[in-house]
Amino acid sequence: MLNNIKITIFARKIKSETIREVRFYGMSNLNLKKMLKEKAGETAGKIWNALNETEGLTAKQIKKATKLVDKDLYLGLGWLLREDKISTSEVEGELFVKLN
Numbered sequence: 001m002l003n004n005i006k007i008t009i010f011a012r013k014i015k016s017e018t019i020r021e022v023r024f025y026g027m028s029n030l031n032l033k034k035m036l037k038e039k040a041g042e043t044a045g046k047i048w049n050a051l052n053e054t055e056g057l058t059a060k061q062i063k064k065a066t067k068l069v070d071k072d073l074y075l076g077l078g079w080l081l082r083e084d085k086i087s088t089s090e091v092e093g094e095l096f097v098k099l100n
Contacts, residue, residue: 043066043068043073043076043079044077047062051097055098056097059094059095
């Protein structure tokens with residue numbers, strides 16, 4: 001889906017913190033939203049499949065089972081929470097997730 005898209009990444013320092021900015025050229029906001037929705041849905045599917053085989057998992061266990069990076073993990077969890085497919089709780093200081 002990123003064919004023929006020019007992507008420029010800018011990094012700048014603000015108060016000793018590096019801010020990365022990604023700019024997409026040649027892609028409308030509508031196409032970008034569609035691409036992000038597709039990614040969120042695919043990621044949610046990976047998480048759902050991992051949870052479907054268990055009584056619930058911690059965020060770390062889901063991350064390990066799905067091989068997702070943090071931002072994608074939380075994107076998928078947010079999608080599933082919005083769809084009311086999962087419930088979360090805190091167990092021993094860790095995020096615990098199970099299917100509804």
